[in-house]
Ligand code: ADP
């Protein structure tokens with residue numbers, strides 16, 4: 001113990017992987033099986049996922065690999081048969097249904113492939129809807145909604161109904177709506193699948209900007225390997241199992 005070189009070095013040694021991984025959500029050994037005509041079909045087969053705080057995560061996998069099933073569990077729409085799910089420090093897999101819908105409304109924003117806008121409401125009113133449910137005052141709504149519309153580049157489309165908007169514009173409304181309640185986590189299930197590639201790329205860039213500006217965690221699924229370019233983290237799913245995980249361009253798991 002005469003050589004103190006190692007000791008000196010120890011002060012400089014930080015664990016970069018541990019320091020940079022701040023989880024917002026975590027799935028641990030999650031399993032899900034569907035029942036089809038008395039046959040059990042395992043769909044998620046022991047999955048571990050870590051969604052980092054204020055990062056952009058892509059869940060990449062072919063159709064049928066289990067992306068929607070996983071995102072629904074992460075988003076507290078569905079529960080696992082087995083395993084633990086923690087979102088914003090809450091153990092959601094064990095929560096009662098009433099508590100879960102409150103928790104979901106406060107903490108999670110959703111963006112769907114087919115936009116899921118209410119067709120009889122304008123762009124403005126679609127964004128307003130979750131705020132009304134949350135009991136936001138008229139003055140809060142009046143301040144926030146124009147800001148959100150502006151952030152997604154739709155300041156001049158406030159009065160348009162979804163039918164009077166393009167696919168890309170509808171998805172922008174859906175993004176603004178998902179952000180309205182300042183969620184900690186935004187989940188988007190193949191948000192670019194129904195858009196042409198140029199519009200899809202614009203929507204990706206917008207979501208990327210929202211992650212950085214609002215410091216939210218964003219996870220979105222896709223079967224298009226092109227989308228990896230926009231992501232901090234990539235989780236590759238195959239047949240209900242994690243195949244690879246990439247963080248900041250480095251492979252961390254296989
Ligand atoms: P992805 O979103 O990657 O296309 P899904 O999560 O939708 O994958 O589906 C994964 C697998 O689970 C598929 O084989 C699908 O047929 C099956 N599946 C999904 N939902 C149900 C359900 N409600 N009942 C039975 N099987 C289902």
Ligand code: MG
Pocket residue numbers: 067068069189190
């Ligand atoms: Mg799907």
